[in-house]
Amino acid sequence: MSVPKEHMMPMLDASLKLNKDPGRRIGIADVLYTLIALGAAVFAYYHYREYLWGPQIGMLFGFAIGVSFLGWLWPATRWLVGVVAVISLFTVYQYGLYAPGGEAVGRIKLHEIQEGHFFLKFFLSSPAATMWMVTLFALAMPTYFFGMWRRSAFAGKVGSALVWSGIAMGFIGFFARWRESYLINFDYGHIPVSNLYEVFVVFSVFTSLLYLYYERRYQTRALGGFVMTVVTAALAFLMWYQFAQAANTIEPLVPALKSWWMKIHVPANFIGYGSFAISAMVGVAYLIKEKVGGDGVNDRLPSLAVMDDIMYKSIALGFAFFTIATILGAMWAAEAWGGYWSWDPKETWALIVWLNYAAWLHLRLSKGWRGTAMAWWSVGGLLVTTFAFLGVNMFLSGLHSYGKL
Amino acid sequence: MSDTSQSVELNPPKSAGDQPGTAKVRSQGVTKRILLWLTSMNLAVTLLVILAIASVIGTVLKQNESFNSYLDVFGPFWFAVFRNLSLYDVYSATWFVAILLFLVASTSSCVARNAPAFLRDIRSFRLNAQEKSLRAFAHKMDMKSDAKPESLVAPIQALLERAGFKSRVKTQPHEILISGRKGGMNRIGYVLTHLGIIVILLGGLLDSKMQLKLMDALGMVKVETANIPVSEVPDISKIPVGGLQAFRGTVNIPEHKWGDVVFIGLKDGYVVQNLPFKIFVNKFAIEHYDTGMPKSYMSNVTLTNKETGQEITKTIEVNHPLHYMGYNIFQSSFGDGGTKLKMSAWQLSGRAGVAQPIDSAVFDKKRFDFNNQNYQLEFTDFRMYNINPVMDDKGVVHQKNYGPSVTFKLRNAAGEAIEYQNYFLPISFKGHQYFLSGVKRSIGGQQQYLYIPADQKGSIDTFMAYLAMLSDQAKMQQIAARLIGDVSSSVDGKSAMSNEKLTQSASASIAELVHIFVQQGFPAMQAKIESALAQRNLSPEAKKKAEQASISVVRSVLERAFLETLAAQDGKQEFTDKDAKFFDDAMDAISALPAYGSPIFVQPKSFEQIQSTGLEVSRAPGAIWVTIGSIMLVLGIFMNFYIHYRRQWVLLKPDDKGTRILLAGSDIRKNIDFDKDFAAFSSELMAATESKPSESERPA
Structure with missing residues (x-):
């Protein structure tokens, strides 16, 4: 038998056996879930059809189909979607009790409603839910690290549970904020992905969710601490931004952002940013492991080969979505600014990020590069990405100046 | 860009990075060598990195500003260097476009070279594979079965089909080769990705300058x-x-x-x-x-x-x-x-307090003479809203609308200009209202404000009337004389008449001081007092006293003049707190006037907005191509990443009793997934053929 040797290593075997079942058949649960998702979309369309047009209708049904597909690919997301949907609807219902007919009530009245209601005040309003998200994510990082250090499967599971709950609270806060923007003033209403504060929440939630996918796919919780480090760092910034600059205030949109393109351009971008962040943190784990002696019998971290694979998978996914996001951005720019490419600093840095990962992928896929150099490169890639995400807003001016510090 | 993985399939994957046929290069012509260089992976990656670095320049250096502003920032030497490198419009610089074209050339030659081979490859089953080459694969496994080779073909093909492979069989005298392949769309993905990039770049080039x-x-x-x-x-x-x-x-x-x-x-x-x-x-x-x-x-x-x-x-x-x-x-x-504007021009010196109407419009110019000097008013902008952040008593910042304003330049005969921004309506600060005029002495300089107090009717008239009074020297002398008279009569009634001459000269010099104050400001007046006192031989202490006395006399005159202005305005006699505040503000405004830089105050009255x-x-015309290219790119990327291009061969050789089976496989991506899938397939194959693993044998 001359199957490659690493196949006989127990650790790797374990990580492979529990892989995704490639030919998973469509079961009754998949059908039911899809029907519920589509049913909800039809219900929403029927009730709000006078407010919906063209792309928005496409997005409503596209979202239902996307969620169904995700549920088939990754059944655990059904629980997430279900919990978030039920609680968010409850939140909207609670707000509806105080603001009958969906009338806007103004900033001060909204604050009074939030303060005067137990669930809203402590759990469901966007400030409360977001704070829960921050807390849960911040707790997940040390829990994961503790689990890795003590080889405690239990601690690892607690870490995962914290991340799942954090994601749920993040989404609940997200939808609550979306509703709240309309309650303050109907004109203000918008999906909360419009400024630096809002996208930091999106970044944290997306990165954590993508991480959980790899956690399940590779059956290892050892990388959780590393990924949640970057999420916690993002949240530390978020907290500073909120308390030092009151950045969490819901503001109306500038005219250039009033477009349905924002709903797809921004999330697509953050699948990219999140994936790149994960690959960089796995790269860090890779480099640490290599420094302390590489693969061994009693490893706390997954094998180098597995980490190398995660790095590739997450850069590939990130690259695919970053490409889509950049193209969507170009199409939006063609409508809002008069040209699909203006060499605006944000656009240019998006291109730089894209070129960077394109080079990475070429070296890996075609030249077969692996290991240390690629790990360093993916860590460096995060610096480039961070500059594109934050640095451009801080140091350069241009058309994308929505999140000035 | 050149995907060398095709070399993996039949040649041992020892040097995955090398181009096939590298050794032959030297014997080939120059064209072929250039082509080989163009299609090399090293060039492609280098171009990607160079393009990324070059792109940074334009984000650090602000693009397409006026040449003068670059000259200001960089100085003449670097300005010229940067201009020659086209750094002010870097993205349409010849060298930058050349890099892009190079990328198009490199990508195109890669696609041109690889695409035909790839398309042939995905239709081929590679049935001519030899045992030796199969053994060179990283993924291989030897097995032994008791069954006859011919009886194994059908179950193996069924197994391959279940795993998603299409298969073909080649029967030879001493061996049977079953070859399966799947995921040919991966290679189409490669072609689409790179063609997509070319189409996007060419479309973009079509729309460039x-x-x-x-x-x-x-x-x-x-x-x-x-x-x-x-x-x-x-x-x-x-x-x-x-x-x-x-x-x-x-x-x-x-x-x-x-x-x-x-x-x-x-x-x-x-x-x-x-x-x-x-x-x-x-x-x-x-x-x-x-x-x-x-x-x-x-x-x-x-x-x-x-x-x-x-x-x-x-x-x-x-x-x-x-x-x-x-x-x-x-x-x-x-x-x-070109908003139409109606304004009043108040003279600030000379015949102060006299207003002349001005009818003009934004972008118009108006010449006028003042004290034999030529001036020109250039109206440059009208703004309906002026939203400014204002901090309230609690330190919370609010947005406050200052209302409409007009911006103009006042240019003197020497061509020097000061920019003013005057507001139509009085703006309230801490309960008091002011007419605001922003002053900017240089482009990009800090804007400073002149605050002219509005009277209780919200009008500028009281201030202007007061200024007129102060500018009237005869009147000031009268007031001063009256003041001196009041003071001396209260001290000594009899000597009043005898001091008439003295009073006259004193009141004249007080009026002169007021005049200096109005025209040149408080420091000038102080200087005048000092120089007058210096002529007398006084002790420092007495000098200081005399100086203070003079100032307080002037102040009394100013106050008296203000009261008279109020009386003349609406017969008012009493002096309220509001009037006191107005007086202080007026004093501030008047002291600031000499620095205001304009002999007139333009008070905007009404407008007819034209935006x-x-x-x-x-x-x-390139946009449609960019869209098509983008769709190709996205499809191609997903096909490239998520469809696995795989081959698996099963070589059956009759043995003395039964069959020797050699399973070999390849996936161009060489990811862990294939390790796992190959291992799974191996065990399924063993089950299907009822075989056992065996030591690998040297081919006969």
Whole structure:
């Protein structure tokens, strides 16, 4: 038998056996879930059809189909979607009790409603839910690290549970904020992905969710601490931004952002940013492991080969979505600014990020590069990405100046 | 870009990075060598990295500013160096476009070289594979079965099919080879990705300024740098309709006016592009949120086709452009379109307090003489809203609207200009109202404010009347004389008459001091007092006392004059706290006047707003190609990443009792997934063929 040797290593075997079942058949649960998702979309369309047009209708049904597909690919997301949907609807219902007919009530009245209601005040309003998200994510990082250090499967599971709950609270806060923007003033209403504060929440939630996918796919919780480090760092910034600059205030949109393109351009971008962040943190784990002696019998971290694979998978996914996001951005720019490419600093840095990962992928896929150099490169890639995400807003001016510090 | 993985399949994957046939290079011609270099992975990655680094330049250095501002920042030497490197418009610099074209060339030659081979490859089953080459694969496994080779073919093919492989069988005298492949779309993905990039780049190039730059280089068009009306722009700087395949230009059109050209920025000037239609602006409107932030910008325009005379009326909004006759029209900016203004010009010195009406409009100029000096007023802007952050008592910042304002420059005979921004309405600060005038002495300099107190009717009249009184020296002398009279009569009634001469000279010098104060400010008055006292021989202490006495006398005169102004205004006799505050503010304003830099105060009275809209007009025939290329790119990327191109061979050789089975496989991506899938397939194969693993044997 001359199957490659690493196949006989127990650790790797374990990580492979529990892989995704490639030919998973469509079961009754998949059908039911899809029907519920589509049913909800039809219900929403029927009730709000006078407010919906063209792309928005496409997005409503596209979202239902996307969620169904995700549920088939990754059944655990059904629980997430279900919990978030039920609680968010409850939140909207609670707000509806105080603001009958969906009338806007103004900033001060909204604050009074939030303060005067137990669930809203402590759990469901966007400030409360977001704070829960921050807390849960911040707790997940040390829990994961503790689990890795003590080889405690239990601690690892607690870490995962914290991340799942954090994601749920993040989404609940997200939808609550979306509703709240309309309650303050109907004109203000918008999906909360419009400024630096809002996208930091999106970044944290997306990165954590993508991480959980790899956690399940590779059956290892050892990388959780590393990924949640970057999420916690993002949240530390978020907290500073909120308390030092009151950045969490819901503001109306500038005219250039009033477009349905924002709903797809921004999330697509953050699948990219999140994936790149994960690959960089796995790269860090890779480099640490290599420094302390590489693969061994009693490893706390997954094998180098597995980490190398995660790095590739997450850069590939990130690259695919970053490409889509950049193209969507170009199409939006063609409508809002008069040209699909203006060499605006944000656009240019998006291109730089894209070129960077394109080079990475070429070296890996075609030249077969692996290991240390690629790990360093993916860590460096995060610096480039961070500059594109934050640095451009801080140091350069241009058309994308929505999140000035 | 050149995906070398095809070399893996039959050749041992020892040197995955090498191009097939590297050894033969030297014997080949120069063309082939260049082609080989163009298609090399090293060049491709190098180009990607160089492009990334070059792109950084334009984000660090602000692009397409005026040459003068670059000159200011960099100084003459570096300004010239950077200009020669085209760093001020780096993305259309020849060298930058050359890198892009190089990337197109490299990508194209990769696709041209690899695509035919790939397309052939995905249809081939590679049935000519030899045992030796199969053994060279990283993924292989030897097994032994008791069954006859012929009886194993069907179950193996069924197994391959279940795993998604298409298979073919080749029977030879001493062996049977079953070859399976799947995921050929991966290779199509490779082709689509790279073709997509080429299509996007070419589409983008089509929409770039390339054609215009070429025309400029060949002298077919000349860049105009002067700020002149379109009618005066020479024909060499104008491009006829259809003269440019693609362009992006802008034009400002005031309300109720029309335009049929756009301006395209080039180098340090512009060229004019004619349009086949006229744009008439019916209305430009800005909607605001309750915070005062703009909510939408809208232009209602009527477009007239010049050939057919057909008209359409549409509204253009940010994010809602208009497409007309193959042109795209966008809302891009706005400004003043020559708002009509009615103002009062108050003289600040000479015959102060006298107002003359001025009728003008934004972008108009008005000359006037003052004290035999030539001045020119240049009205540059009108703003309806001036939203400024204001901190309240609690330290919370609010947005406050200061209302409409007019901006103008006052240019003296020497050509020096000071910029003013005057507000129409008095603005309230801490319960008191002021007429504000912002002063800017240099471009980009800090704006300072003159606060002129408004009286209780919210008018500037009291202040101006007071200023008129202070500027009237005879009157001041009277007031001073009266004041001295009051003081001396209260001290000694009899000597009043005998001191008449003294009173006169004293009151004259007090009036003179007031005059100096009004004309030159408090420090000048102080200096005057000091120089007067210096002539007398006084001890320092006495000198200080005398100085203070003089100042307080002047102040008394100023107060008295203020009371008289109030009395003259509306017969008012008492002096309230509000009046006291007004007096203090007036004193501040008057002391600031000498530094105000203008002999007149322009008080805006009323306006008739005329806005202008900034439209961007573009023609982008490449856009459709960019869209097509983008779709190809995205499809290609997903196919490339998520479809696995795999081959698996099963070689059956009859043995003395039964069959020797060799399973070998390859996946061009060499990821862990294949390790796992291959291992799973191996065990399934063992089960299906009832075989056991065996030691690998050297081929006979």
